[in-house]
Amino acid sequence: MGEGETRKPIEPLFEAIVAHSTDSIMLLDLEARIRFINRTAPGLTLDDVIGKPVYAFVSEDQHADMRRCFADVLATGGPGRYESVFHASPDLVTRWESRVGPIKDGDTITGFVVFASDVTARTTAAAERDRVFELSADLLCVARFDGYFARVNPAFVKTLGYSEAELLATPFIELVHPDDRAATTAVFASQVDEGRNITAFENRYVRKDGAIRLLQWTSMADQSSKRVIAVARDVTAQRALEAQLLHAQKMEAVGRLAGGIAHDFNNLIQAILGNVHFALKADPDPAMRSYLADIEAASIRASALTKQLLAFGRRSPLATAAVDLNVVIRELMQLLRRVMPGHIKIDFVAGNALAAVEADRGQLEQVLMNLCLNARDAMPSGGQIRIETENLLVDERYAETHPWARLGRWVLVTLTDTGVGMTPEVRERIFEPFFTTKAPGEGSGLGLAVAYGIVQQHGGMLDVSSELARGTTFKLYLPAALRLATTAADQREPTPSKGRMETILIAEDEQLVRDVLVRAFERAGYHVIAAANGSEAIELCREHDQIDLALLDIVMPDLSGPQVNDHLQKVRPGLPTLFASGYSDTTRLTHRVPETAIVFAKPFRIEEVLAKVRELLDQRLVRETRAGAENAKGPSGASRS
Ligand SMILES: Nc1ncnc2c1ncn2[C@@H]1O[C@H](COP(=O)(O)OP(=O)(O)OP(=O)(O)O)[C@@H](O)[C@H]1O
Ligand SMILES: [Mg+2]
Numbered sequence: 001m002g003e004g005e006t007r008k009p010i011e012p013l014f015e016a017i018v019a020h021s022t023d024s025i026m027l028l029d030l031e032a033r034i035r036f037i038n039r040t041a042p043g044l045t046l047d048d049v050i051g052k053p054v055y056a057f058v059s060e061d062q063h064a065d066m067r068r069c070f071a072d073v074l075a076t077g078g079p080g081r082y083e084s085v086f087h088a089s090p091d092l093v094t095r096w097e098s099r100v101g102p103i104k105d106g107d108t109i110t111g112f113v114v115f116a117s118d119v120t121a122r123t124t125a126a127a128e129r130d131r132v133f134e135l136s137a138d139l140l141c142v143a144r145f146d147g148y149f150a151r152v153n154p155a156f157v158k159t160l161g162y163s164e165a166e167l168l169a170t171p172f173i174e175l176v177h178p179d180d181r182a183a184t185t186a187v188f189a190s191q192v193d194e195g196r197n198i199t200a201f202e203n204r205y206v207r208k209d210g211a212i213r214l215l216q217w218t219s220m221a222d223q224s225s226k227r228v229i230a231v232a233r234d235v236t237a238q239r240a241l242e243a244q245l246l247h248a249q250k251m252e253a254v255g256r257l258a259g260g261i262a263h264d265f266n267n268l269i270q271a272i273l274g275n276v277h278f279a280l281k282a283d284p285d286p287a288m289r290s291y292l293a294d295i296e297a298a299s300i301r302a303s304a305l306t307k308q309l310l311a312f313g314r315r316s317p318l319a320t321a322a323v324d325l326n327v328v329i330r331e332l333m334q335l336l337r338r339v340m341p342g343h344i345k346i347d348f349v350a351g352n353a354l355a356a357v358e359a360d361r362g363q364l365e366q367v368l369m370n371l372c373l374n375a376r377d378a379m380p381s382g383g384q385i386r387i388e389t390e391n392l393l394v395d396e397r398y399a400e401t402h403p404w405a406r407l408g409r410w411v412l413v414t415l416t417d418t419g420v421g422m423t424p425e426v427r428e429r430i431f432e433p434f435f436t437t438k439a440p441g442e443g444s445g446l447g448l449a450v451a452y453g454i455v456q457q458h459g460g461m462l463d464v465s466s467e468l469a470r471g472t473t474f475k476l477y478l479p480a481a482l483r484l485a486t487t488a489a490d491q492r493e494p495t496p497s498k499g500r501m502e503t504i505l506i507a508e509d510e511q512l513v514r515d516v517l518v519r520a521f522e523r524a525g526y527h528v529i530a531a532a533n534g535s536e537a538i539e540l541c542r543e544h545d546q547i548d549l550a551l552l553d554i555v556m557p558d559l560s561g562p563q564v565n566d567h568l569q570k571v572r573p574g575l576p577t578l579f580a581s582g583y584s585d586t587t588r589l590t591h592r593v594p595e596t597a598i599v600f601a602k603p604f605r606i607e608e609v610l611a612k613v614r615e616l617l618d619q620r621l622v623r624e625t626r627a628g629a630e631n632a633k634g635p636s637g638a639s640r641s
Pocket of ligand 1: 370374375378417419420421422426430431435436437438442443444445446447448449471472
């Protein structure tokens, strides 16, 4: 083909390209001055641009990149590329991608040709995608088919605690919890091999610090790029909340059931007891009397149990006042220090300016006591119990992870032991009534159920964290009262049950209970002599001239309460006696409790006992004064007749 034939169409072709190209096409000289441009940007005329260097139209910070590009093209004779931002007007920013080539005259480069494309739309979309990737709270990643991450977003880095570089350098399966690896591998393979899309697949990842995060995945494989694109949501907290809610609902249901049954049951037992009482009065023969006594003993035990269930089901009445927990615990500490075995240390760290709580002091003491007794049982070879109090402000962030917590001020009591701890399976169930890991006869499994019920009734919450061999922490949250705590003096027992320094003999083998009783009676104004078992009680009775009333535990290791009473009645006929029965004593059935006996089922309200004691002592006083008057009247009357 001749020369003329090939060159001729070039001009019109060039014209056509230049006219119809969507790109901006420029010819520049070696100083990057514009010699030719196919069309100017909006707002600029040809006169504005021809002869001006391209630098003149972009901000100074972009010049270096452009100069480098032109210098490279000049040095290598190959193509170059730069990106630039052009402010067409103050509100209109456009982005350009410019491809640069040399214009040659023979071997000499005389200038540059520049094809500049407006990439504003494309780069904005990409930039937005990048922002989404950066800002997403969900975990976003791209994984290669070979099992490595190609890209992870900052949320991924934050959630797993590894740096981005560490994540990219580790086969992702190594970050998965060992128990979930098989399932994860299978799901990944089904994506890679069969192109399956995954929704709602869950597995656990192990953070760098060892903590476990539960992730829920949505992902799809892209066969062309051989990559899996995946989004994971961290559902760890959500699952924990769901579990908490479920637990609360379960306890609520069990509590309502137990409370409901206990309530009706209690009435039935009252009816049984009343009728047994009448039957015993109707002068039965000895065999019948013994059957009836058994029925009575069993009914008393049933009544004690229902009391516990009522406490758990939140059906036992509260006598509340504004209480300073520091005062309550400090007093309890004196007692606990004395009764805890020597190898168990117990500390109390009282919080500053602790808010008062609206509470039934006796019931709270029972909760704390139950927790301490459990802690003691969990440390057979010694250890430490630590009780701490503090004010707690529940804000929105705290409430997010503790759904039961209302916003506002709370008082928190933390009770930590260094005992055997619990497995997760045990921890799940400890608040259930009758759940115990103790040997038959050693625990009834009601201690924590009752504590839970009492705390719930106070509008509070009892929370546990524990690990096997790592000890246990119970957290008792109570809403702060709006008023100040009544003074300690006001919190004493009401005056009608006050003692007049009468002497009370208490026989009780459980030291904790005994000390509580001694303290309560002394506080109420009685003189107390205490015995740790039946024979000691009889001994004390011999030693002391004056005893006004006896309070006897029914089950004691040597002599039972009723047996002790038989002795006492021989030496001091008519001595008023009260009995106390423990709910977990299965041996009660074998102990004969006198039919007229007054029995208090543990846990009793100490005010009730004090009131009964006062009543009995007053009755006796009236009887004695009357008898005294009769005696005085007798002779004189006789003399008159
Ligand atoms: N501090 C603790 N450390 C370890 N395990 C504990 C602790 N407190 C409670 N537990 C576990 O919870 C179970 C239930 O406790 P709970 O107080 O309700 O019943 P219990 O102590 O077995 O019997 P009781 O009715 O006599 O209190 C216990 O048997 C024990 O397994
Ligand atoms: Mg217990």
